[in-house]
Amino acid sequence: MQLICISRGVYGRGKEVAEKIASKLGYICISREEVIEQATEYGIPVGKLEIAVLKNRPFSAPLAIQMELFKAFVSARLCTLTLSNEGVVYHGRAGHLVLPGLTQVLRVRVIADREFRLNKAMERMNLNREQARSYVEQVDEDIRRWVRTFYNEDWEDISLYHLTINAAHISVENAATGLLDFPSLPEFQTTPAFRKALLDRLLASRCRLAIGMDRRTEHMKVGVQAERGHVSITYLPRDSNTYTSIPQVIEHIEGVNSVVCTVASSNIMFLAERFDPTLEVFDHLVEISEKWNAAIELVRVDPNAASASISTTMPNPATPHDSREKGGILDDDDDDPPLPCGDDDCGLAITRHKLIQVGRAGGTRNITSDPESITAALTPRENYSLVVVGEVFGNKGAAKQRLKRDLVSLLSDRFAGPVIGTEDLKARYLFGPRQVLNLLAFAVLSVMLYSLVFHFQEPILQFISTGQREEGAIPRVLAALAVAVSVPFVAVLVGGFYSNLLKLVKLE
Amino acid sequence: MNPKDLRIMIIDDERIVGKRLKPAIEKTGSTVEIFTDGETALNRFQEQPFDIVVTDIRMDEMDGIEVLERVLALSPRTKVIIITGYATVEVAREALSKGAFDFIAKPFKPGDLRVIINRAGRELES
Numbered sequence: 001m002q003l004i005c006i007s008r009g010v011y012g013r014g015k016e017v018a019e020k021i022a023s024k025l026g027y028i029c030i031s032r033e034e035v036i037e038q039a040t041e042y043g044i045p046v047g048k049l050e051i052a053v054l055k056n057r058p059f060s061a062p063l064a065i066q067m068e069l070f071k072a073f074v075s076a077r078l079c080t081l082t083l084s085n086e087g088v089v090y091h092g093r094a095g096h097l098v099l100p101g102l103t104q105v106l107r108v109r110v111i112a113d114r115e116f117r118l119n120k121a122m123e124r125m126n127l128n129r130e131q132a133r134s135y136v137e138q139v140d141e142d143i144r145r146w147v148r149t150f151y152n153e154d155w156e157d158i159s160l161y162h163l164t165i166n167a168a169h170i171s172v173e174n175a176a177t178g179l180l181d182f183p184s185l186p187e188f189q190t191t192p193a194f195r196k197a198l199l200d201r202l203l204a205s206r207c208r209l210a211i212g213m214d215r216r217t218e219h220m221k222v223g224v225q226a227e228r229g230h231v232s233i234t235y236l237p238r239d240s241n242t243y244t245s246i247p248q249v250i251e252h253i254e255g256v257n258s259v260v261c262t263v264a265s266s267n268i269m270f271l272a273e274r275f276d277p278t279l280e281v282f283d284h285l286v287e288i289s290e291k292w293n294a295a296i297e298l299v300r301v302d303p304n305a306a307s308a309s310i311s312t313t314m315p316n317p318a319t320p321h322d323s324r325e326k327g328g329i330l331d332d333d334d335d336d337p338p339l340p341c342g343d344d345d346c347g348l349a350i351t352r353h354k355l356i357q358v359g360r361a362g363g364t365r366n367i368t369s370d371p372e373s374i375t376a377a378l379t380p381r382e383n384y385s386l387v388v389v390g391e392v393f394g395n396k397g398a399a400k401q402r403l404k405r406d407l408v409s410l411l412s413d414r415f416a417g418p419v420i421g422t423e424d425l426k427a428r429y430l431f432g433p434r435q436v437l438n439l440l441a442f443a444v445l446s447v448m449l450y451s452l453v454f455h456f457q458e459p460i461l462q463f464i465s466t467g468q469r470e471e472g473a474i475p476r477v478l479a480a481l482a483v484a485v486s487v488p489f490v491a492v493l494v495g496g497f498y499s500n501l502l503k504l505v506k507l508e
Numbered sequence: 509m510n511p512k513d514l515r516i517m518i519i520d521d522e523r524i525v526g527k528r529l530k531p532a533i534e535k536t537g538s539t540v541e542i543f544t545d546g547e548t549a550l551n552r553f554q555e556q557p558f559d560i561v562v563t564d565i566r567m568d569e570m571d572g573i574e575v576l577e578r579v580l581a582l583s584p585r586t587k588v589i590i591i592t593g594y595a596t597v598e599v600a601r602e603a604l605s606k607g608a609f610d611f612i613a614k615p616f617k618p619g620d621l622r623v624i625i626n627r628a629g630r631e632l633e634s
């Protein structure tokens with residue numbers, strides 16, 4: 001029960017090395033192409049994912065769900081094979097990333113130098129040198145983009161591999177022979193913990209696939225974890241109406257003992273008229289969402305939409321798995337609604353794509369722009385950890401800031417969590433130069449205060465106890481007043497210091 | 509080139525594909541002929557060239573890459589559009605390196621293909 005994952009590029013001899021080592025060890029060998037074929041047969045449109053990456057198009061919400069399903073499919077396939085065989089060698093473009101967190105998986109990168117690859121491409125595809133050069137470079141770029149989009153990793157980051165082999169200068173036989181000793185090292189030995197991790201991963205992947213392939217739940221973005229048959233599902237607040245179907249969808253899966261569905265505890269809503277992932281505020285939001293393990297929902301406030309209209313980017317009902325009987329040709333009437341800002345989409349698509357890349361996408365929707373409609377559209381049932389209001393009411397001229405303040409106030413009444421403008425985001429939740437100054441100032445003042453208190457301990461205690469000992473109302477009132485004034489003062493100083501300190505250590 | 513003047517050939521070994529695409533593409537006024545194997549399609553192409561060839565990549569007798577190469581050898585001006593349910597970037601880049609006009613992955617709506625056909629028609633005109 002051993003798993004060797006080999007990451008390879010096009011014409012880099014990774015396939016040959018993988019097949020050779022599998023044959024030497026007596027393991028089964030499976031390629032990414034075989035898994036893609038099985039996933040496509042299963043109903044996941046992997047070709048659409050590939051072409052979206054090739055054409056460098058932002059992923060739509062339904063495509064992002066298909067991406068999750070494909071990852072779950074690969075994970076389930078490899079776990080199944082590993083659990084039922086002595087050993088498995090998997091080779092593909094991101095072989096090293098398909099089962100993250102399992103330390104016993106041996107992760108190898110096989111490369112070949114440029115000249116070797118160009119010659120192979122010319123020979124195999126009957127291309128001239130220029131065509132071969134362009135082919136190899138473009139495929140490498142596509143793979144980089146794929147790895148970035150699917151796993152938010154750098155394909156060429158050597159720290160992600162246990163070892164890298166340049167197979168251009170040694171024979172496949174010798175490359176495989178060189179690798180032979182690695183699987184027997186203690187680090188890659190099968191342990192009960194590894195077996196349990198594979199079983200848990202397999203169950204979680206099967207549950208994710210079942211949720212994604214069932215009509216009732218196919219649109220849901222969920223997190224799935226399994227531990228000895230106990231499956232816990234986290235869903236986004238927007239799916240509060242449909243999550244009840246999840247137990248029915250997955251309870252029949254072999255190995256499921258119990259199912260617990262909980263709404264994701266941390267979710268951030270970001271309202272704005274336009275979105276731009278290159279702005280600093282986007283980085284701040286992502287940083288906060290990473291600290292809180294939260295998903296970010298993008299809510300576009302559309303100044304031109306009809307009153308009280310809400311549109312959510314739910315997946316198209318014509319999902320790939322029911323297109324098969326039509327030969328993969330869908331009906332024209334399944335047209336998507338027009339984009340709210342015309343072709344540029346107000347930056348929604350590209351921002352969503354960036355969030356998908358960093359694993360923080362929490363869906364998108366459009367609502368109308370007047371404050372009453374916004375608050376009516378956002379139900380209080382949707383429990384957000386933070387609501388951030390960006391640039392809104394751009395067409396209202398000088399009244400823009402006032403309207404935004406009103407909106408923040410209205411939303412604060414509606415949501416239990418904090419509601420703030422983007423301008424306050426950094427100061428409230430992130431640690432920057434201003435917070436360094438605050439931290440130092442509060443630290444100095446706190447130290448001074450405590451030094452003074454301890455230095456003049458006796459007179460202070462005498463003053464407070466005077467009120468207790470002496471008769472008369474005035475000394476008592478003065479002592480009580482001194483305590484009443486100094487306690488909040490101390491609390492502000494010490495609280496300010498600790499609040500900034502916790503931000504610094506990301507524990508606020 | 510006006511869509512009404514375009515002659516379009518669709519090759520897919522799944523009969524349902526041609527059956528569903530033909531009426532959807534004919535809506536624009538183009539002439540559409542459908543084939544289920546590359547050999548018959550190429551014989552027809554030799555009789556009378558087509559402006560646009562839409563071909564599946566994975567077929568039993570002759571695959572889409574071979575259709576692409578042979579069509580372009582016969583008529584370099586023809587635009588070849590590849591359709592497939594089993595696309596990978598490696599295969600798509602190979603097709604594009606060999607002169608394919610565009611690549612579309614199944615499942616898709618006929619409208620998506622019409623957009624590519626219109627673009628090909630405009631390029632044929634220029």
